Amino acid sequence: MKLAAILTVLASLALAQRAPSALPKVKFTDVKLDNGLRVLISEDHYAPVYAICVAYKVGSKDERPGRTGFAHLFEHMMFKGSENVGVGEMDFLIYTNGGSSNGTTNTDRTSYFETLPKNQLDLGLYLEADRMRGLVINQENLENQRQAVKEERRQSNDNQAYGQTSEKLEEMIYDAFPYHHSVIGSMADLDAATVDDVKQFFRIYYAPNNAVLALVGDLDTQATIAKVKKYFGNIPAQTPPKAVDYTEPPKTGERRASITDPLARLARIDIAYRFGPGSEDDARALSVAASILAGGGGGFGGRGGGGGAGNISRLYQLLVQDKEIASNVSARADRRQGPGFFHITVTLRPGKTPEEAEALVSEEIARLHSAPVTQKELDRAHISLMRAAESRLTALSRAQALADAAAVYNDPERVNNEIQKSLAVSAADIQKAARDQLINANKVVLITQPGAQGGRGRRGGGN
Amino acid sequence: MKSTTSLFLLPIALLAQDSGQSFRGMVRLNRAPVSNEVLKVRLPRPVEKQLGNGIRLLVLEDHRAPIISLTIQIPSSPLRDPAGMPGVAEATAALMMSGTAARNQRQIAEALADIGATVGFSAGAGGGGGRGGGGGGAAGAGTGAITVSALTEHFDEALALMTDVLLHPAFPAEEFQRWKDRQRSAIEQARTSPTGLGTELLMKVLYPNDARQFTRLTAESLNKITRESLVEHYKKYYTPAGSLAGIVGDISARDAAATLDKALAEWKGAPVEKISLPITAPIAERKVWLISRPGSVQTDLVLANRAIDRTNPDYIACLVMNQVLGSGPAARLFRIIREEKGYTYGVSSSFSATRYLQHFSSSMLVRTEVTEPALTDLLKEFKEIRDVPVPREELDGAKRTLAANFALGLENPSAVLARWLQQREFGLPEDYWDTYSEKVAAITAADVARVAKKYVPYDNVQIIAVGDGDKIREVLKKFGPVQEVSVE
Numbered sequence: 001m002k003l004a005a006i007l008t009v010l011a012s013l014a015l016a017q018r019a020p021s022a023l024p025k026v027k028f029t030d031v032k033l034d035n036g037l038r039v040l041i042s043e044d045h046y047a048p049v050y051a052i053c054v055a056y057k058v059g060s061k062d063e064r065p066g067r068t069g070f071a072h073l074f075e076h077m078m079f080k081g082s083e084n085v086g087v088g089e090m091d092f093l094i095y096t097n098g099g100s101s102n103g104t105t106n107t108d109r110t111s112y113f114e115t116l117p118k119n120q121l122d123l124g125l126y127l128e129a130d131r132m133r134g135l136v137i138n139q140e141n142l143e144n145q146r147q148a149v150k151e152e153r154r155q156s157n158d159n160q161a162y163g164q165t166s167e168k169l170e171e172m173i174y175d176a177f178p179y180h181h182s183v184i185g186s187m188a189d190l191d192a193a194t195v196d197d198v199k200q201f202f203r204i205y206y207a208p209n210n211a212v213l214a215l216v217g218d219l220d221t222q223a224t225i226a227k228v229k230k231y232f233g234n235i236p237a238q239t240p241p242k243a244v245d246y247t248e249p250p251k252t253g254e255r256r257a258s259i260t261d262p263l264a265r266l267a268r269i270d271i272a273y274r275f276g277p278g279s280e281d282d283a284r285a286l287s288v289a290a291s292i293l294a295g296g297g298g299g300f301g302g303r304g305g306g307g308g309a310g311n312i313s314r315l316y317q318l319l320v321q322d323k324e325i326a327s328n329v330s331a332r333a334d335r336r337q338g339p340g341f342f343h344i345t346v347t348l349r350p351g352k353t354p355e356e357a358e359a360l361v362s363e364e365i366a367r368l369h370s371a372p373v374t375q376k377e378l379d380r381a382h383i384s385l386m387r388a389a390e391s392r393l394t395a396l397s398r399a400q401a402l403a404d405a406a407a408v409y410n411d412p413e414r415v416n417n418e419i420q421k422s423l424a425v426s427a428a429d430i431q432k433a434a435r436d437q438l439i440n441a442n443k444v445v446l447i448t449q450p451g452a453q454g455g456r457g458r459r460g461g462g463n
Numbered sequence: 464m465k466s467t468t469s470l471f472l473l474p475i476a477l478l479a480q481d482s483g484q485s486f487r488g489m490v491r492l493n494r495a496p497v498s499n500e501v502l503k504v505r506l507p508r509p510v511e512k513q514l515g516n517g518i519r520l521l522v523l524e525d526h527r528a529p530i531i532s533l534t535i536q537i538p539s540s541p542l543r544d545p546a547g548m549p550g551v552a553e554a555t556a557a558l559m560m561s562g563t564a565a566r567n568q569r570q571i572a573e574a575l576a577d578i579g580a581t582v583g584f585s586a587g588a589g590g591g592g593g594r595g596g597g598g599g600g601a602a603g604a605g606t607g608a609i610t611v612s613a614l615t616e617h618f619d620e621a622l623a624l625m626t627d628v629l630l631h632p633a634f635p636a637e638e639f640q641r642w643k644d645r646q647r648s649a650i651e652q653a654r655t656s657p658t659g660l661g662t663e664l665l666m667k668v669l670y671p672n673d674a675r676q677f678t679r680l681t682a683e684s685l686n687k688i689t690r691e692s693l694v695e696h697y698k699k700y701y702t703p704a705g706s707l708a709g710i711v712g713d714i715s716a717r718d719a720a721a722t723l724d725k726a727l728a729e730w731k732g733a734p735v736e737k738i739s740l741p742i743t744a745p746i747a748e749r750k751v752w753l754i755s756r757p758g759s760v761q762t763d764l765v766l767a768n769r770a771i772d773r774t775n776p777d778y779i780a781c782l783v784m785n786q787v788l789g790s791g792p793a794a795r796l797f798r799i800i801r802e803e804k805g806y807t808y809g810v811s812s813s814f815s816a817t818r819y820l821q822h823f824s825s826s827m828l829v830r831t832e833v834t835e836p837a838l839t840d841l842l843k844e845f846k847e848i849r850d851v852p853v854p855r856e857e858l859d860g861a862k863r864t865l866a867a868n869f870a871l872g873l874e875n876p877s878a879v880l881a882r883w884l885q886q887r888e889f890g891l892p893e894d895y896w897d898t899y900s901e902k903v904a905a906i907t908a909a910d911v912a913r914v915a916k917k918y919v920p921y922d923n924v925q926i927i928a929v930g931d932g933d934k935i936r937e938v939l940k941k942f943g944p945v946q947e948v949s950v951e
Binding site: 022023024046047048049081084085086087088089091092093094095096097098099100101115116117118119120122123126127130143144145146147148149150151152154155158159160161262263264265266311312320321324327347349350376379380383384386387389390392393394395451 | 481485488489490491492494495496497498500502504527528529530569572573576577578579612614641644645647648649651652654655656657757758759760761791792793797798801802803805806807808809828829830859860861863864866867868869870871873874875
């Protein structure tokens with residue numbers, strides 16, 4: 001006890017010395033070219049590098065029935081060469097000049113990004129402009145990438161424990177097509193994609209007026225704008241794609257299903273609540289609530305034996321620590337351009353049932369309805385938001401955040417405002433959001449049981 | 464005091480200009496503008512301070528965000544686990560935060576949550592290096608670590624909490640029992656991962672005689688480990704003398720040293736003897752190891768053998784050779800096995816070269832039906848780099864990649880600090896990173912051919928396969944004698 005007292009004194013002395021933390025604001029210039037390309041530039045001279053991110057306003061939400069997985073398959077095609085860049089040449093040029101590159105697709109947008117030394121600004125701009133202007137689309141490239149994507153699907157879904165769970169869950173949450181299907185898509189639809197589909201998709205969605213270009217790093221804003229005009233300025237605009245209709249038929253009751261997963265060894269329960277239309281403020285409040293329910297790390301399933309701080313979130317304390325029925329819990333608010341959802345996952349310990357877990361989770365949801373979260377809980381959620389600054393230190397992370405905010409929400413200032421708004425979420429906001437959104441009419445429950453074979457390795461000979 | 468930066472030139476000046484020739488798996492049109500300007504880059508050097516308790520502290524300032532992060536290496540390591548008891552170091556680290564003389568687990572967790580800080584104790588990699596990781600950073604060095612990360616205004620508080628835990632851990636019997644119960648589910652859960660199973664088997668094959676074979680706690684050792692094993696491990700290996708520490712972020716070197724000297728004044732102890740494990744020759748005979756996973760739609764393949772440790776003089780030649788062969792999307796394995804053949808979503812190769820790990824490995828997940836052609840073609844690439852000189856263009860590209868990538872690393876002070884910690888850890892020369900580009904530039908095609916022949920396994924390759932046994936057993940026999948291994 002004596003030691004603790006001394007430590008407290010030391011701590012308060014130190015507290016007086018160091019200034020309160022403030023989050024650095026991302027400053028940027030926002031211009032639009034004549035062809036509709038939105039360009040965001042943020043200078044940062046810390047290191048002699050820059051990041052470029054091109055986000056296209058197209059994701060799996062834009063796919064049509066029979067062509068699920070197409071937006072992501074298309075992303076792969078963007079690495080197979082363009083009018084002035086040969087197959088494999090882009091990666092070679094980027095990597096051998098010290099850079100790195102990748103692409104990513106989600107429900108709402110597809111983005112492409114590179115980090116390069118600052119003297120290679122022309123190179124990065126040229127490569128991105130060339131594939132926006134004239135992609136090489138042929139049967140050979142399509143077949144080739146179809147295989148890579150199908151392999152990606154096997155690796156991340158079909159060959160993983162719980163790989164089918166998230167796909168099934170989204171099917172149950174959404175009735176309307178845009179979010180009813182997964183980003184990775186079905187094998188049958190991937191097989192059905194044709195060269196004409198690729199060409200049409202490119203023309204409609206990969207136009208400058210449907211894209212955002214973000215540049216962050218050791219750059220001069222005016223000189224960079226001039227270069228952007230030089231490389232992108234003459235790419236013609238196209239008729240804008242029609243807006244996606246997210247309208248969901250009203251949900252009238254809880255939905256439940258149970259699946260068997262031969263690769264899983266522990267039962268798992270997923271509980272989700274779809275947000276109603278126009279629920280942006282509720283979604284934000286519930287993302288703070290998620291941190292109070294299950295923030296701070298989720299579980300202990302990982303390897304390597306890290307001894308981190310215990311998790312004091314409500315669900316972790318209840319399910320993992322006190323009742324000892326779960327090995328892992330998580331909660332998050334999935335926020336998107338259209339209606340998102342709140343998602344709780346509980347992985348059970350051997351011999352424990354999903355029903356026990358669900359009853360306890362329901363009590364915690366009811367508690368969010370009936371009483372405000374405590375000030376202490378709110379303060380802790382806020383301070384963990386302040387730590388978000390850590391994830392923003394690289395030029396690439398800021399370029400991606402700016403491009404995403406502009407492409408998905410048409411609001412690049414969101415990179416600064418969203419954190420401030422989250423810090424302003426009150427206990428009353430959370431209670432209101434829980435009452436409006438976390439209700440049985442919005443609820444989906446999916447139970448994943450280990451399969452009969454349990455995924456156990458066959459006992460073979462030897463060793 | 465040392466200068467805090469050293470100037471070096473991006474290697475374009477040191478390497479031949481790119482003449483734009485195409486080679487396997489690539490078509491070059493040479494129309495994109497490439498700058499040949501020589502960039503002058505300043506590589507930040509950390510300031511070094513000696514702390515009162517024997518710790519050498521490296522400090523790298525970065526005031527872009529109000530965050531300070533500290534890492535202290537400690538001698539604790541899974542490689543020091545008593546024979547037959549893998550998991551003691553892991554358990555000790557996991558239980559450190561479960562209570563002190565003054566606070567219980569919940570109080571510690573709440574105090575940290577109140578200030579948004581993280582404190583962690585980890586046992587280190589041990590045999591966990593597995594695949595990947597080309598010897599970067601200190602993680603593979605086999606040492607444990609203490610980490611503290613907090614907003615600037617709360618750093619001292621977080622440090623005080625960590626110190627309380629470090630000096631007065633209680634290892635409460637009840638928490639230990641709960642941890643054991645949870646581990647039973649965690650061990651079960653880990654069995655579902657094909658890559659996890661493959662890595663476990665890889666380490667058993669390559670390091671059969673010592674603690675390196677274990678990547679984690681086992682079900683048997685869980686029954687044997689007692690609270691006393693933890694207390695003993697803690698007393699022996701949670702000591703500061705001779706340890707290295709690094710601090711990066713919103714703090715000056717002077718302030719960092721003073722703060723740590725004060726906070727850690729009571730933490731004392733003599734240096735601990737270094738771990739001594741043999742560096743042994745590659746396995747001589749080719750062999751296939753199979754774990755059957757019924758229902759698997761893919762085969763996880765790892766091709767490996769023992770190679771070099773971090774101090775081997777061939778290290779840089781191996782890095783260059785591997786850059787040509789299997790590191791990143793511009794390398795042969797990605798271009799040919801993934802892009803041209805379409806067998807897999809990802810394929811790569813790397814050297815796990817640390818003080819204790821000494822192997823080369825290449826891995827990929829392929830759909831069950833193409834297990835045979837994928838293996839055949841991967842081995843063909845091994846043979847190619849062993850037998851056919853690498854074209855000049857391709858070699859220069861690989862060298863530029865390694866050296867120029869250095870500039871990007873400057874963005875991330877933690878990565879820069881990790882390089883300097885590595886230099887200290889392995890006793891590399893003071894100017895090691897200053898002359899790194901020159902060392903890379905000096906590697907010739909003959910060097911690459913020599914190390915490929917020596918370290919990329921072909922006749923003696925060890926093939927680890929995790930997949931549906933009934934579908935791939937016969938196929939695998941074409942590649943060598945198959946030994947089947949069961950998973951409990």
